[in-house]
Amino acid sequence: MSLRNVAIIAHVDHGKTTLVDQLFRQSGTFRDNQRIEERAMDSNDLEKERGITILAKCTSIEWDGGAGESTRINIVDTPGHADFGGEVERILSMVDGVILLVDSSEGAMPQTKFVTGKALALGLKPIVVVNKIDRADERTQEVLDEVFDLFVSLDATDEQLDFPVLFASGRNGYASDDPTAREGTLEPLFKKIVEHVPAPSADPDGPFKFLVTLLDRDNFLGRILTGLVFSGTVKTNMPIHALDPDGNVVETGRASKLMAFRGLERVPVDEAKAGDIISIAGLTTATVANTIADPSVSEPLHAQPIDPPTLSMRFAVNDSPMAGREGTKVTSRMIRDRLAREAESNVAIKVTESEDKDSFEVAGRGELQLGVLIETMRREGFELGISRPRVLFRDGENGREEPYETVVIDVDDEHSGTVVEKMSVRKAEMTDMRPSGGGKTRITFSAPSRGLIGYHGEFLSDTRGTGIMNRLFEKYGPYKGNIEGRANGVLISNGAGEANAYALGPLEERGVLMVGVGEALYEGMIIGQNAKTEDLEVNPMKSKQLTNFRASGKDDAIRLTPPWKMTLEQAIAYIDDDELVEVTPKSIRLRKRHLDPHERKKANRAKAA
Structure with missing residues (x-):
């Protein structure tokens, strides 16, 4: 059986995960009566909700071209967003070709440029697929010209510029050389992959060498390392050792379990040969960019360098008056262990601990990447205080x-x-x-x-x-000098209690409210945006004094506008330098860093001085 390793790259929402679904169906990976979820490769809850690929994933399909010999095609679905570029760079070192998917209307977009630039720099030859050709606003020929111009701007070689093109509709499951085609199958795409993508140029006779590109955990098997076998053969229980990029031995052990990809599943195998993409279990400290090899090997494989992080946030222990009410993981030790695990498997993230041991500086590629990490931790039961993002100079x-x-x-x-x-x-x-x-x-x-x-x-x-x-x-x-921040101030609660409709009614005239009637508040919590530039302390808990006197008419029923409820990303982007986002499994609250008004004044004076 021949082998092909290929990555699918595209901008967010251009349809690569949907296309992989159809490749599964038409290759016979799923039975006809098998019920399968839409966008099967997006297995993570956050991926399903947001409709984006966050984690790179490997899969495998078998295609019989009709000539008697079948081909196993290992496909890697890569994230389309630049914030998750740490995944992309490593993944591309495992494959021998790429399928570049572009929308027939939107054309080549920034993230397409990001991933394609990485692929071309590695010398990979692309197959260009213009997707969604059945769109009413398609402009297929113009998009093709844009892709060619993009390749030229990325210094593609003459060989890379002579790329094959297919026109497809991933949702409807057809691809063709003809841009006017509106039916058919994905047979032409399977043929192009087999013809155009070279077989892995691995050395089957050399000593076993394997480069770790992905790391995840299993409750039973422990650390699972995924990557490409560059040379030799590995068998179950064979002695191995791990080398860091400098050639130092990290640990020695045995390959207690080998797993290969078959469809969406990872299945145990007894041995794997050069060119295979596999997962190995049995080591406890080896990590991404390490070389796993036969004990006789002392020279590590070259690992792709990673672009540096550009943005950082402070993750602190939640110290608000409502701390510990909704989350189960609230201590600095739990937060430290969780962030250490994340930094281990995600090489684009760097974690440093503060001197007071209560907060951690987490640096990453962008707001979306860090937002996804915070949302994941929140769903795991963590409570955190998150600072405004700041760029790394x-x-x-x-x-x-x-x-x-x-x-x-x-x-x-x-x-x-x-x-x-x-x-x-x-x-x-x-x-x-x-x-x-x-x-x-x-x-x-x-x-x-x-x-x-x-x-x-x-x-x-x-x-x-x-x-x-x-x-x-x-x-x-x-450095561009000072850039003005948020134009509006905020409304700050001056006490603790429950928000009252009688108090919130007049406050609506002051700005936009972020809390509703009956919500629990505390001193220093942000309850709304002020219409003016300065911050304003208000009392949102004030209730009407009850007396025996009756009003001449009925009191007007107080009608409040629904409060402005921010998503996690909106809240992180909204806050100022002296504010925090309190994140719990059930709530997202905005607050001042110093809850006490006297402490705030003291901090402002110190800042002005």
């Missing part, structure tokens, strides 16, 4: 440097002026502006990451929810 040749992002915005023509104005306030420079059809304009900016924190909500309001913003780490560039 570095010292360059010309002084202080900060991270920049390429921002591509698709917006209705009528809103383009507002967007350009708001982005210029955030020190962004416009690099391109062109019509993108259907009364929309595509604007490209180079913007400091610092200025984009908290802008997405405002952007959606400015564009009436119709704008689409995509961001991608670009470079470290010169």
Whole structure:
């Protein structure tokens, strides 16, 4: 049986996970009567809810091309979002070819550029699939030209520029050389993979070598290491050792269990040969980027370097008056152990402990990546206090440097002026502006990451929810100076108790409320946004004094506007430097870092001095 290892790369929402579903069905991986979930590869709850791929996953299908010999195709579904790029870079070292999927209407987007650049730099040859050709607003030929221009801008070789093209609809399960086709099967895609992607160039006769690219845990087997066998053969219970990238022996042990991918399942196998993508259990400290090898091997395999983190947040023990009421994991030791596990398996995250041992600085690729980590911990029962994200500066040749992002915005023509104005306030420079059809304009900016924190909500309001913003780490560039933060102050509760309708009614005139009637409050908790720039302490618990006197008419029934309930990402982006987000399994609350008003004044005076 011949073997092919291929990765599918695409921008968020361009349909790669749906296409993999159809490849499963048409290769006979699922029985005809087998009930299978839509987007089967997105196994994580958060992936299903958000409709995005967060964790890279391996799978395998067998295809019989009709010539008698079947081919096993190992497919890796990669995350489309740049925040999870730590996964992508490692994954690409396991495969020999890539399928680049682009939407027939949206075309080549920033995240497409990110992953494709990594693939081309590794010398992988792409197969381009223009997906969703049955869309009413498809512009297939223009999109193909955009992809070619993208490859040229990424310094693709002549061989890489001579890429095969297929036109497909992943949802309807067909692919064709003809862009006008509207029915058929995915047979042409299977053929292109077998013809165009080379077989693994592994050494079957050398000593066993295996590079770890993914790490996960199993309650029964412990640490499971997934990667590609670069040379030799490994058998169950064979003695092995792990080498770090510098060649030092990390640990020795045995390959107690070998597992290969068959469809969506990981099944035990007795041996694996060069070129196979497998999982190994039996080691306790080996991690991502380590080389697992025969004890005679002393030279490690080259591991792909990872782009540095650009954003950090402070994860602290929840010290609010309501701490410990909703979560089960509230101590610094539990938080430390959980973050250490995360940093172990996710190489794009760096964790450092503060001197007071009660908080941890967690650095990552972006707000979405850290937001997903916080949401995952919250669902596991953790309570946390999260600070405002801050970018990580570095010292360059010309002084202080900060991270920049390429921002591509698709917006209705009528809103383009507002967007350009708001982005210029955030020190962004416009690099391109062109019509993108259907009364929309595509604007490209180079913007400091610092200025984009908290802008997405405002952007959606400015564009009436119709704008689409995509961001991608670009470079470290010169420090842009002071960027104005949030324009509005906040309403702060001056005591503890329950929110009262009689008190909230007049407060609505002061700004936008974030709490409803009957909600438990504490001193220093943020209950709303002030219409003015300064913070305002208010009493949201004040009730009406009851007397024996009757009003001449009935008291007007107090009608309150529904409170503004933020999602986790919105809350993290909204808060200022002196505020925290209190995250528990059931609630997301905003609060001041110093709950006592005297402490706040003292901190403000110290900051001003």
